[in-house]
Amino acid sequence: MEKPDTDVILQMSGIDIVFPGVHALDSVDFTLRRNEIHSIMGENGAGKSTLIKVLTGVYKKGKGTITLDGEEINPQSPLEARSYGVNSVYQEINLCDNLSVAENIFIGRQKTRFGKINWKQIKAGAEEALRRLNISIDVSKLLGSYSVAIKQMIAIARAVDMNSRVLILDEPTSSLDRPEVEQLFTTIRKLRDEGLSVIFISHFLDQIYELCDRVTVLRNGKLIGEYVLQDLPRLELISKMVGKDFSNLKNQNKSISNKTANEVFIEAKDLGKKHVVEPFNLLVRRGETLGFAGLLGSGRTEVAGLLFGIEEADSGDLELNKQKKIFKKPRDAINQLIAFCPEDRKKNGIIYELSVRENIILAMQAKQGIFKSIPLKKQIEIADDYIKKLGIVTPSQDIPVGNLSGGNQQKVILARWLVTRPELLILDEPTRGIDVAAKAEIMNLAMQLCAEGMSLIFISSEIEEVIRCSDRVAIMRDRKKIAEIEGEDLQAEKILNIIAADTSGAAASPPGVEA
Numbered sequence: 001m002e003k004p005d006t007d008v009i010l011q012m013s014g015i016d017i018v019f020p021g022v023h024a025l026d027s028v029d030f031t032l033r034r035n036e037i038h039s040i041m042g043e044n045g046a047g048k049s050t051l052i053k054v055l056t057g058v059y060k061k062g063k064g065t066i067t068l069d070g071e072e073i074n075p076q077s078p079l080e081a082r083s084y085g086v087n088s089v090y091q092e093i094n095l096c097d098n099l100s101v102a103e104n105i106f107i108g109r110q111k112t113r114f115g116k117i118n119w120k121q122i123k124a125g126a127e128e129a130l131r132r133l134n135i136s137i138d139v140s141k142l143l144g145s146y147s148v149a150i151k152q153m154i155a156i157a158r159a160v161d162m163n164s165r166v167l168i169l170d171e172p173t174s175s176l177d178r179p180e181v182e183q184l185f186t187t188i189r190k191l192r193d194e195g196l197s198v199i200f201i202s203h204f205l206d207q208i209y210e211l212c213d214r215v216t217v218l219r220n221g222k223l224i225g226e227y228v229l230q231d232l233p234r235l236e237l238i239s240k241m242v243g244k245d246f247s248n249l250k251n252q253n254k255s256i257s258n259k260t261a262n263e264v265f266i267e268a269k270d271l272g273k274k275h276v277v278e279p280f281n282l283l284v285r286r287g288e289t290l291g292f293a294g295l296l297g298s299g300r301t302e303v304a305g306l307l308f309g310i311e312e313a314d315s316g317d318l319e320l321n322k323q324k325k326i327f328k329k330p331r332d333a334i335n336q337l338i339a340f341c342p343e344d345r346k347k348n349g350i351i352y353e354l355s356v357r358e359n360i361i362l363a364m365q366a367k368q369g370i371f372k373s374i375p376l377k378k379q380i381e382i383a384d385d386y387i388k389k390l391g392i393v394t395p396s397q398d399i400p401v402g403n404l405s406g407g408n409q410q411k412v413i414l415a416r417w418l419v420t421r422p423e424l425l426i427l428d429e430p431t432r433g434i435d436v437a438a439k440a441e442i443m444n445l446a447m448q449l450c451a452e453g454m455s456l457i458f459i460s461s462e463i464e465e466v467i468r469c470s471d472r473v474a475i476m477r478d479r480k481k482i483a484e485i486e487g488e489d490l491q492a493e494k495i496l497n498i499i500a501a502d503t504s505g506a507a508a509s510p511p512g513v514e515a
Contacts, residue, residue, distance in 0.1 A: 008033055009032055009069060009197050010066075010068055010197065011031055011065075012065075013066075015054055016061065017059060024047055025054070026222045027223075030223075034197055035197065037189075039199075039229075041201075043461060046218040046219050052199070054066075057076050057080050060076065082162060085162075086165070087160075087167055088167075089172060096143060097142065097144030098143075100142055101138075102119075102123050102127075102140060105126045105154065106122050126157075147180075148176065149180035156169075165196070165197065166198075167199070168199045168201070169188070169199065169200050173207060174275070203295065204478045213229065214227065215229055219241065237500075242295075263285060264283050265423060266318070266424055267318075268306075269318075269319070272313060273315070276305070276306070279316050280481040282303070285455065286453060287450060287453045289446065289450045289471050290471070291467070291474070293476070294499060298499075299480065300428070303481070304428050307457070337423040341425070349409070350413060353402070354400065359413075360387075360412060360415045361416075363416045364416075364419045383415075386419065392415065414430070414445070418449075423454065425455070425456050425457075467492060467495075470490070473485055473490060482498065
């Protein structure tokens with residue numbers, strides 16, 4: 001019998017889980033060693049969250065085994081997982097602002113004496129838990145009086161104090177400034193050196209390379225491999241995540257149809273919002289397509305949110321036709337003839353229970369207001385017109401839109417916004433989750449709209465799609481715009497090299513990168 005590897009604290013073997021219509025994890029292995037910080041990386045739908053939820057008892061696995069310190073465990077709930085010493089700290093901190101720091105650290109496990117809560121012991125225990133992380137604060141103050149960074153530390157202190165053997169940190173830096181990130185990393189390294197094993201999940205490539213020892217890459221629910229980070233070039237890591245070898249790609253630059261597009265429609269000058277996206281400069285001319293490239297979590301969608309008023313900027317200026325504008329809500333953008341097809345059509349796009357017709361006229365009706373309804377006859381004419389224009393396959397405009405295929409649902413969302421006759425259309429992942437034929441139709445439609453004079457912002461995880469559709473491409477990483485390229489530079493290999501470039505201590509930026 002083979003002896004267990006004493007260096008391994010956690011082993012997940014052959015983990016398999018199936019949801020209706022989705023093989024979320026397909027015989028995935030994951031190994032966590034003692035005194036290690038290990039990242040799990042992958043694009044949307046890779047299986048990262050599902051794997052963690054199996055480990056923490058949120059989901060029940062279909063097949064496979066989990067061993068902790070050589071003993072098999074099968075947690076059926078987060079509470080049971082915590083009893084084994086597996087604790088999680090998430091991006092959205094699940095603590096109570098209206099309780100003191102000490103109460104939060106010991107909530108659910110209050111120390112008692114003679115049947116009464118021993119507040120003195122709780123206070124002393126909380127101070128000791130924080131002292132271990134080199135944090136000295138007043139634990140009797142309400143949690144809500146402290147910054148997000150301190151709350152994050154308090155959540156970690158609580159997890160560590162519960163005899164943690166494995167600590168899972170899911171996007172812990174998403175709301176932190178750089179000095180706060182450095183403080184957090186110092187704490188994580190200290191915990192690792194004291195014997196804790198850490199699973200660190202983040203979309204920030206620089207932070208992964210700065211902090212982690214190893215990385216496990218998942219793609220489409222399958223294990224791609226486990227790697228020592230110092231031996232894995234960044235470009236190679238990205239290639240493994242997205243599933244393409246970019247080492248031998250040739251220029252796929254499209255022929256720009258509208259070369260006389262010079263008039264600026266919208267321009268952002270140092271526009272940004274703290275903890276959302278760093279200030280950026282950006283302009284879109286009439287009749288051109290500006291593409292956005294970057295990994296998941298790079299800030300592409302956040303830029304779109306600022307331009308459409310989903311988020312209100314707290315720095316910089318936004319100019320429309322050379323006039324300053326402030327978008328506090330999407331209606332402000334819609335009134336300026338800007339439209340937005342969101343990334344998640346199921347959550348933020350279609351309304352399943354409404355008919356195809358009702359979904360198509362939704363934005364137009366919202367723009368006119370509830371007191372000026374569109375006559376039914378007019379609704380039918382509009383829906384019929386756009387069903388024909390976009391080739392929406394449906395037996396009737398009156399059936400629930402949820403009955404259509406993914407590609408046809410996406411066309412319905414496009415129709416909804418085209419009805420409003422926008423001058424700028426933002427397309428965020430318009431081809432995700434649809435078949436190849438529907439992808440081609442939607443991309444051709446995007447280029448046709450551009451040729452007719454509409455301005456487009458095209459966001460996609462598929463770099464070839466971005467190149468094919470765009471006149472210029474803005475490149476995002478770690479919620480920063482790091483470069484903008486056009487012409488002969490529009491090559492997949494160049495884009496990936498810019499994304500992968502290590503600028504942490506570089507004397508100069510790579511070609512095409514803004515210093």
